[in-house]
Amino acid sequence: RILEARSQLPEEAEEPVLGPIATGLGMVYLYILEGEGYSPMELRTIQDWIVKYELKSVPGVSQVLSIGGDVKQFQILIDPQALLKYGLTLADLMDKVRRNNRNAGAGFITRGREELIIHSVGLARTAEDLESVVLTVSGGTPVRLGDVAEVKVQAAVRRGAALANGQGEKVVGEILKLFGSNTAKIIADLETRVAEVNASLPEGVRIVPFYNQAFLIKQCYSTVSVNLLLGIALVILVLFLFMGDFPSAAVAVLSLPFSILLSFLLMKRAALAADLISFGGLAIAIGLISDASIILVENIHRHLRLGGEDKRRAILNAAGEVGRPLFFAVLIIILVFLPIFTLTGSEGIMFRPLGFVISFALAGSLLFALVSAPALASLFMRSGRGRVRGKYKAEPFLIRKIKSGYLPFFALCRRHRKWVFAVTAAVVLAGGAALFFIGTEYIPYLEEGTLHLRVAFDPNIALREAVDKTTNIENILLGIPEVTGVLSRIGRGEVGGHAHFINQSEILIRLTPARKWKAFRNKDELIAEVEHRLEDMPGVNLTMTQPIAHNLDELLTGVKAQLAVKVYGEDFEALRKLAGDILAVLSGIRGAADLQVEQFTGQNHIRIGLDRARIARYGLTIGDIQDMVEAAVGGIALGQVYEEQKRFDIFLRYRAESRSGIEELGNLYVPLPGRGQIPLAQLADIEEVVGPRSINREGNKRYVTVQGNIRGRDIGSFVREAQERIREEV
Numbered sequence: 152r153i154l155e156a157r158s159q160l161p162e163e164a165e166e167p168v169l170g171p172i173a174t175g176l177g178m179v180y181l182y183i184l185e186g187e188g189y190s191p192m193e194l195r196t197i198q199d200w201i202v203k204y205e206l207k208s209v210p211g212v213s214q215v216l217s218i219g220g221d222v223k224q225f226q227i228l229i230d231p232q233a234l235l236k237y238g239l240t241l242a243d244l245m246d247k248v249r250r251n252n253r254n255a256g257a258g259f260i261t262r263g264r265e266e267l268i269i270h271s272v273g274l275a276r277t278a279e280d281l282e283s284v285v286l287t288v289s290g291g292t293p294v295r296l297g298d299v300a301e302v303k304v305q306a307a308v309r310r311g312a313a314l315a316n317g318q319g320e321k322v323v324g325e326i327l328k329l330f331g332s333n334t335a336k337i338i339a340d341l342e343t344r345v346a347e348v349n350a351s352l353p354e355g356v357r358i359v360p361f362y363n364q365a366f367l368i369k370q371c372y373s374t375v376s377v378n379l380l381l382g383i384a385l386v387i388l389v390l391f392l393f394m395g396d397f398p399s400a401a402v403a404v405l406s407l408p409f410s411i412l413l414s415f416l417l418m419k420r421a422a423l424a425a426d427l428i429s430f431g432g433l434a435i436a437i438g439l440i441s442d443a444s445i446i447l448v449e450n451i452h453r454h455l456r457l458g459g460e461d462k463r464r465a466i467l468n469a470a471g472e473v474g475r476p477l478f479f480a481v482l483i484i485i486l487v488f489l490p491i492f493t494l495t496g497s498e499g500i501m502f503r504p505l506g507f508v509i510s511f512a513l514a515g516s517l518l519f520a521l522v523s524a525p526a527l528a529s530l531f532m533r534s535g536r537g538r539v540r541g542k543y544k545a546e547p548f549l550i551r552k553i554k555s556g557y558l559p560f561f562a563l564c565r566r567h568r569k570w571v572f573a574v575t576a577a578v579v580l581a582g583g584a585a586l587f588f589i590g591t592e593y594i595p596y597l598e599e600g601t602l603h604l605r606v607a608f609d610p611n612i613a614l615r616e617a618v619d620k621t622t623n624i625e626n627i628l629l630g631i632p633e634v635t636g637v638l639s640r641i642g643r644g645e646v647g648g649h650a651h652f653i654n655q656s657e658i659l660i661r662l663t664p665a666r667k668w669k670a671f672r673n674k675d676e677l678i679a680e681v682e683h684r685l686e687d688m689p690g691v692n693l694t695m696t697q698p699i700a701h702n703l704d705e706l707l708t709g710v711k712a713q714l715a716v717k718v719y720g721e722d723f724e725a726l727r728k729l730a731g732d733i734l735a736v737l738s739g740i741r742g743a744a745d746l747q748v749e750q751f752t753g754q755n756h757i758r759i760g761l762d763r764a765r766i767a768r769y770g771l772t773i774g775d776i777q778d779m780v781e782a783a784v785g786g787i788a789l790g791q792v793y794e795e796q797k798r799f800d801i802f803l804r805y806r807a808e809s810r811s812g813i814e815e816l817g818n819l820y821v822p823l824p825g826r827g828q829i830p831l832a833q834l835a836d837i838e839e840v841v842g843p844r845s846i847n848r849e850g851n852k853r854y855v856t857v858q859g860n861i862r863g864r865d866i867g868s869f870v871r872e873a874q875e876r877i878r879e880e881v
Contacts, residue, residue, distance in 0.1 A: 177213060178702065179334055180326035180341055180363045181638060181659070183315050184220075186356035192306060194322040195220030197356060200797045202324065205348045209340045211332035218640055219313025220322035221306030223799045225278060225792050228806040229783075231820060233299035237289055240822040241782050244286065245789055245803060248296065251275070251284040252790045252801065275792055278302040281801065300806075307802065308786070310653055311642030312618050315361065317626040320618060323638065324358075333424060338365040361638050362659055362698070367599055372430070379430065382437040383407055390445065392549050398531040399452050402524055406444035407437070409523065410515035417511040423504050432508035439484060440512050443477045443520035451528050463529065470525045481517040485510045590865025598674070602660035603701045604628075604681070605694040605711055607747070610754045610844045612654045617641050620688070621656045627684050628660055633668050633677060636661040652844070654750070659698060675862060694745040696860060712745065712858040713866060716877070719854045723752060723843065726855045732881045733857045740876065742869050746859035754844040757813060760836040769834070770824045776834060783819055784810045813837050 257269040282297030313323035390400045454465035491506035642653035786804030817832030
């Protein structure tokens with residue numbers, strides 16, 4: 152489709168590219184699949200083959216990812232001694248299993264007036280089918296797979312887990328939305344579909360929603376809508392009080408609904424969503440929308456009050472006097488927002504709708520003032536010709552009162568013009584000086600109502616230990632009355648977002664509404680209490696933020712924190728020392744929190760150093776040995792077993808006791824060309840070493856990150872101070 156579209160574009164157009172269907176901010180819904188009496192494998196199977204596909208069919212959903220539970224797998228666990236006994240190799244097993252697990256087509260035959268399709272069915276259906284696969288014949292007796300290996304249905308190797316509410320491991324689903332789709336509508340549709348799916352699931356199994364963005368969206372809409380309505384009410388009140396004439400004020404007030412509703416029409420045309428930014432733009436524009444109509448109506452009011460001309464002529468003259476100035480005044484205000492339209496990247500995505508909505512509203516207000524207001528004035532405003540004490544001869548009471556105080560003050564200012572100039576200049580200079588001391592932020596802080604705690608354990612921790620430690624943390628968090636629920640993700644689930652090492656745990660902390668808090672006055676106090684309760688856990692690094700803020704930080708910088716200092720270089724030891732020095736400097740700056748150096752070293756490795764001379768002596772290649780080690784230790788998928796529409800991998804590897812350490816790895820037998828096998832220990836030096844945890848590169852340069860969050864001050868001033876301190880002290 153992209154190639155077809157490219158041929159229809161002008162030559163000067165940029166090359167179209169396929170963008171992501173979901174973004175780092177696309178996670179809109181998290182749920183737990185619960186089922187009393189069901190095993191983790193049964194729940195994960197239901198999640199992967201029923202729930203996932205039902206929810207993925209909701210319009211606007213990009214992906215439904217599974218986390219936690221046990222993935223069902225048919226595992227072939229090989230006994231290497233049995234292989235040696237029968238003179239078999241891993242390659243022999245892999246070839247036989249693949250050839251004995253397939254269907255085949257054989258064309259068709261014709262019988263009379265009909266055709267019959269011929270196909271051979273040979274897919275394995277059970278573990279017993281796989282065990283019966285014949286590998287070779289020894290002494291006239293078939294040697295089956297079951298003679299050299301165990302075939303078991305058990306959990307696939309896990310590199311992640313999910314937990315919830317201190318109750319141990321759970322099966323969790325994470326839903327990502329399509330880029331550009333409407334979040335509120337997707338969540339509403341998901342709630343409906345979840346109810347339908349719950350009704351059709353096996354007895355006792357149900358989907359329990361844990362987190363979605365609907366609450367945050369409703370809260371933002373409510374806040375902005377209330378402020379928008381309040382602004383409209385205040386504008387209406389001011390108009391009636393200061394204009395002192397109901398018809399005149401009514402004409403000016405009508406500019407508000409006209410401009411707002413026209414903005415909605417233009418937003419629909421421009422495919423802009425009614426989100427926090429666009430509603431905020433309307434709230435900002437409220438005070439500007441009525442200006443043009445007020446000026447026009449006030450001028451018409453003045454002409455009618457003075458008399459001397461008929462109503463129609465007075466309205467035309469009044470509109471002619473201010474029409475051109477009004478047009479250019481509103482145009483200038485719209486042009487002020489022009490730089491917003493030039494923003495690109497994430498800034499443009501976030502703030503361009505603000506400029507569009509304000510421009511739409513101002514354009515609507517100008518259209519109303521120049522076209523609708525004069526017509527409405529001719530209908531509702533009354534002529535004041537010949538009325539010396541009539542309605543249009545006297546100014547409103549409030550205006551007279553204000554004038555009675557303002558005119559003497561104005562006269563005083565005229566008499567002391569130098570003092571007025573001096574005070575004005577002082578205010579301007581003071582304001583300009585204050586600009587350098589005002590804090591700066593990328594975006595305003597958004598109260599999400601949920602906390603996001605990222606925990607990093609020792610790099611060498613096992614998954615089982617990470618699960619136990621995270622469960623302990625969950626129980627500690629649940630001891631805080633304001634915490635209503637916790638959900639943790641360790642390591643990684645399916646391919647998709649949030650792929651981490653197994654020593655990294657992300658914990659969502661669901662909170663009661665802030666107005667119901669009793670022990671804490673604000674979120675900073677709550678975060679301080681969380682950190683205090685967890686400070687005694689050894690070897691744990693904590694980073695506290697919010698779910699959307701966390702995803703936004705990672706999307707913008709690739710770092711899971713507000714602040715990141717990247718240290719570039721090729722020498723690991725030099726990088727470690729510099730990162731430590733920078734960490735010490737940042738720790739002494741006010742506002743620093745959750746500081747830590749990225750874990751990039753300290754990982755234990757078993758290194759298999761292949762000896763090329765010895766390998767060549769036996770006529771082997773590096774690839775031969777590495778393929779064997781990969782299959783024997785890491786394992787390899789050989790096919791799938793079908794159970795109706797469900798598919799489960801057939802996975803081959805050595806049994807656990809044959810690959811549990813250096814000695815066992817040395818006893819792995821490598822097949823030689825022709826016949827015979829040789830232990831791996833005779834071809835390689837196997838040793839345990841400490842090496843890198845991960846190697847990050849940017850612009851083809853290796854780097855290490857010092858990261859953290861900032862609390863109690865703005866990011867801009869912190870960064871300036873940090874840059875200066877690092878420049879002087881590191």
